[in-house]
Amino acid sequence: MRAKLKALFRLAVATDDEAVQAADGLWTTRCLHCRTRLQVAADGEALGGSSLEHVVPQAWFGRRAAADLTAQVGEDRDDARNLAVACRRCNQDKGKGPDAAGPQDARAHAVVAALLAKRLTRWRPLPDRSTH
Ligand SMILES: [Zn+2]
Numbered sequence: 001m002r003a004k005l006k007a008l009f010r011l012a013v014a015t016d017d018e019a020v021q022a023a024d025g026l027w028t029t030r031c032l033h034c035r036t037r038l039q040v041a042a043d044g045e046a047l048g049g050s051s052l053e054h055v056v057p058q059a060w061f062g063r064r065a066a067a068d069l070t071a072q073v074g075e076d077r078d079d080a081r082n083l084a085v086a087c088r089r090c091n092q093d094k095g096k097g098p099d100a101a102g103p104q105d106a107r108a109h110a111v112v113a114a115l116l117a118k119r120l121t122r123w124r125p126l127p128d129r130s131t132h
Contacts, residue, residue, distance in 0.1 A: 006044030008052055012083040013040050017124040019085075032119060033090035040085060053086035054078075055116045057099040066103035069116055080126065084119050 013019040019029035025042025032053055039047040046052070058077045060066035073082040086094075094115075098108035 001045055005052060008078060008083055009040050009044040009046060011080045012052060012085050014126055015080040015124055016084065017122045029085050031087045031090055032084040032115065033086055036087050038085050038087065049088045050085050051088040051091045053084040053091050055082050055084055055119050056112055060103045063103050065109065069112060072116060081120060081123060
């Protein structure tokens, strides 16, 4: 797995209030969509069905209809607030559904807005130790 992707996974779990790290470094959290238990290795390698979710789809950045959403994550698609661990299947379903429909689609916009709200309620600040 690419180093950058692993770094984003580490960022996602470190700032996820539901993610718990075991003594051996293994992270356990829950899918942002369906709450299935998912795991990520200490180095950020995705385990099992874990995938990296960009809550506001990457393709929505720069789109005026998504401006209210991207503003909540600082206009950066890889901002920790926009990252979450999700089941591969949930992630793919979102990609084929609301993400593909686009931010001008009211239903798609509402789905992503609700998911972002859920992500932000699970937010925890990055502990100092993981920034070094
Ligand atoms: Zn899921």
